[in-house]
Amino acid sequence: MSRAILYDSTLCIGCKACEGACAERWGLPYDDKIAGEEKISAHKLTAIETHGDKFSRRLCMNCVQPACASVCPVGALQKTALGPVVYDAEKCMGCRYCMQACPFQVPSYEWSSRLPRMRKCNMCFERQSEGKPTACAEACPVGATKNGDRDELIAEARQRIAEKPGQYYGKIYGLQEAGGTSVFYLSAVPFEQIGLRTNVPLEALPETTWRVLELVPDVVSTGSVLLGGIWWITNRRAEVARKEGRH
Amino acid sequence: MLPKLGTRGIKLPKITVWRAIFAAILLSGLYATYLRVFYGLGGATNLSDRFPWGIWIAFDVMCGVGLAAGGFTLVAIVHIFRIERYHPVLRPAILTAFLGYTLVVVGLLYDLGRPDRLWHPLVMWNPHSVMFEVAWCVTLYTTVLFLEFLPVVFEKFGLHKPLDWIHRISVPLMILGVLLSTLHQSSLGSLFLIMPEKLYPLWYSPILPVLFYVSSIAVGLAMTIFESWHSSRAFGRALELPLLASLARVLAVVMSVYLWIRFLDLSHRHVFGLLSQNRIETWLFGLEMLLMLVPTVLLYQTAVRLRPGALYACAVMVVFGFITNRLNVGTTGLEAGSGTHYIPRWSEVAITLSIVAAGFAIFRVIAQYFPIFEHAQDKAEGAETTEQREEPVTVG
Numbered sequence: 001m002s003r004a005i006l007y008d009s010t011l012c013i014g015c016k017a018c019e020g021a022c023a024e025r026w027g028l029p030y031d032d033k034i035a036g037e038e039k040i041s042a043h044k045l046t047a048i049e050t051h052g053d054k055f056s057r058r059l060c061m062n063c064v065q066p067a068c069a070s071v072c073p074v075g076a077l078q079k080t081a082l083g084p085v086v087y088d089a090e091k092c093m094g095c096r097y098c099m100q101a102c103p104f105q106v107p108s109y110e111w112s113s114r115l116p117r118m119r120k121c122n123m124c125f126e127r128q129s130e131g132k133p134t135a136c137a138e139a140c141p142v143g144a145t146k147n148g149d150r151d152e153l154i155a156e157a158r159q160r161i162a163e164k165p166g167q168y169y170g171k172i173y174g175l176q177e178a179g180g181t182s183v184f185y186l187s188a189v190p191f192e193q194i195g196l197r198t199n200v201p202l203e204a205l206p207e208t209t210w211r212v213l214e215l216v217p218d219v220v221s222t223g224s225v226l227l228g229g230i231w232w233i234t235n236r237r238a239e240v241a242r243k244e245g246r247h
Numbered sequence: 248m249l250p251k252l253g254t255r256g257i258k259l260p261k262i263t264v265w266r267a268i269f270a271a272i273l274l275s276g277l278y279a280t281y282l283r284v285f286y287g288l289g290g291a292t293n294l295s296d297r298f299p300w301g302i303w304i305a306f307d308v309m310c311g312v313g314l315a316a317g318g319f320t321l322v323a324i325v326h327i328f329r330i331e332r333y334h335p336v337l338r339p340a341i342l343t344a345f346l347g348y349t350l351v352v353v354g355l356l357y358d359l360g361r362p363d364r365l366w367h368p369l370v371m372w373n374p375h376s377v378m379f380e381v382a383w384c385v386t387l388y389t390t391v392l393f394l395e396f397l398p399v400v401f402e403k404f405g406l407h408k409p410l411d412w413i414h415r416i417s418v419p420l421m422i423l424g425v426l427l428s429t430l431h432q433s434s435l436g437s438l439f440l441i442m443p444e445k446l447y448p449l450w451y452s453p454i455l456p457v458l459f460y461v462s463s464i465a466v467g468l469a470m471t472i473f474e475s476w477h478s479s480r481a482f483g484r485a486l487e488l489p490l491l492a493s494l495a496r497v498l499a500v501v502m503s504v505y506l507w508i509r510f511l512d513l514s515h516r517h518v519f520g521l522l523s524q525n526r527i528e529t530w531l532f533g534l535e536m537l538l539m540l541v542p543t544v545l546l547y548q549t550a551v552r553l554r555p556g557a558l559y560a561c562a563v564m565v566v567f568g569f570i571t572n573r574l575n576v577g578t579t580g581l582e583a584g585s586g587t588h589y590i591p592r593w594s595e596v597a598i599t600l601s602i603v604a605a606g607f608a609i610f611r612v613i614a615q616y617f618p619i620f621e622h623a624q625d626k627a628e629g630a631e632t633t634e635q636r637e638e639p640v641t642v643g
Contacts, residue, residue, distance in 0.1 A: 070441070071376050074371040074379075093368070094359045107296070110360075111287060111288050114285070116288065201444055209440045211440075212433075212440060223425070227425055227426070228422060230328060231418060234327070234328060
């Protein structure tokens with residue numbers, strides 16, 4: 001049973017209660033100035049964005065097959081069975097490949113720190129492990145952010161679209177993006193109009209590199225035989241040449 | 248350590264334009280280092296959440312590793328394919344590779360957010376990560392290069408026992424070196440396979456690893472010609488022209504293969520239409536192609552291969568074409584897809600230039616005091632070549 005978040009942009013009133021709860025849960029400062037920043041950063045792991053009269057929310061998508069976890073050379077990022085993608089700052093060496101690989105441009109870096117960490121939402125892994133909802137879902141006064149079982153939330157999203165087809169842009173963002181995520185969006189308008197990246201590949205991204213990486217043992221074994229064989233032949237040729245030269 | 252030093256007397260080095268430039272670069276690099284250490288990546292670079300990799304990755308690492316590819320290419324040619332006449336340029340190629348990889352590690356120490364954890368991939372594994380594979384290959388290959396370079400040190404100090412010992416393991420060592428290089432030269436291209444929506448289609452290709460591998464072989468050969476030309480000027484020794492000319496023939500063929508694969512890739516992905524758009528990517532792609540096509544065509548002319556100046560110019564063009572390609576893949580090609588612009592800060596450039604300058608200087612010092620080229624010359628005179636024989640030419 002894996003957990004997920006459903007964000008319904010048509011219900012969101014832009015009150016930013018989720019932002020405040022998130023900051024509190026991470027122990028990050030939160031004031032009017034930070035509330036005004038409409039983008040996620042190392043000190044703001046979720047952000048409400050205004051797009052005309054519509055709102056949108058940015059947070060880590062906690063992908064089912066996360067690109068960030070697959071590229072991390074030290075395994076600092078892990079997809080948990082519970083759903084959240086968690087980060088171990090003690091392992092991280094700061095190569096920032098996760099940031100480069102994320103199709104949603106979520107991970108942020110503590111650029112001005114001398115001992116920097118990557119920062120991102122981990123869908124309140126600690127809270128959810130204890131059976132509590134995510135801080136953002138708990139804080140949301142209108143139920144625009146809902147936390148629950150992934151399959152149940154997908155079913156609920158489908159039901160909302162079916163019940164009020166006129167109110168929704170009939171698709172669920174996150175169902176296929178990057179092979180599927182654990183954060184879903186419903187919207188009244190096409191997703192690019194609320195600032196979501198719509199050119200995200202629909203395949204699981206780790207596949208793109210694994211297709212090549214899984215060939216490594218083949219390359220090594222074939223290469224050793226080939227190079228060893230060539231050396232064996234050329235060496236013999238050199239030996240013969242040396243002997244003939246002596247006569 | 249360096250007994251010859253004393254015999255030259257204690258004269259202060261003459262101040263020349265090049266030395267002044269060298270000193271200026273190192274001083275700016277030193278100040279940039281201070282900024283990097285005390286103010287973090289944010290204080291020394293123009294990197295951002297949307298653009299997390301800059302020229303320290305695209306140039307210092309991706310170009311650095313590529314430019315050092317002459318090491319494995321020539322080891323394969325001389326010791327595995329046993330084309331012994333190329334022996335004279337083997338040692339400089341190994342030295343370049345060893346220095347190159349050492350400097351790549353220095354570059355990484357600047358770029359990593361936590362350089363003190365450089366060793367983490369060796370104990371914390373993630374075999375699904377291309378970066379993990381690159382980290383292991385680079386570590387192992389730098390060790391191999393060190394062992395391949397050791398005979399030079401043993402020769403210099405007349406240590407015959409360890410010399411024998413290292414010769415005994417040399418064949419498996421060299422095969423290992425070629426394999427490791429094949430893996431990580433191509434993997435530097437695989438790093439970008441996971442960003443299909445970010446990297447501009449003129450550069451994103453499922454065969455990036457193949458393209459990176461073939462172009463690294465080409466630039467390795469070009470760098471060998473480049474070094475020989477420079478060291479012949481620096482040390483006033485004869486240029487191994489017939490040898491370099493025949494190496495240039497190989498270079499022309501490898502470049503042709505590369506350009507042909509590149510053409511096939513672009514045409515199979517139906518992206519030629521993009522070239523009609525007036526965008527920065529189009530122009531940089533054009534520059535890249537120009538810097539690769541021109542020397543390839545020229546190197547097919549015997550007259551060009553046998554003229555030291557022209558040969559050198561072609562090698563330089565290949566090197567710059569290669570650098571343009573890596574910078575395009577590592578920075579420019581990612582800007583549009585990341586929705587941002589990136590221009591390196593002066594301190595990023597200062598550190599990159601300092602690393603390059605240090606590379607030139609250390610190469611020169613080692614080549615002066617260790618048997619890198621002398622060894623080369625005795626063999627060059629006896630070598631048989633298929634190229635038109637000419638008297639050795641001294642340039643400069």
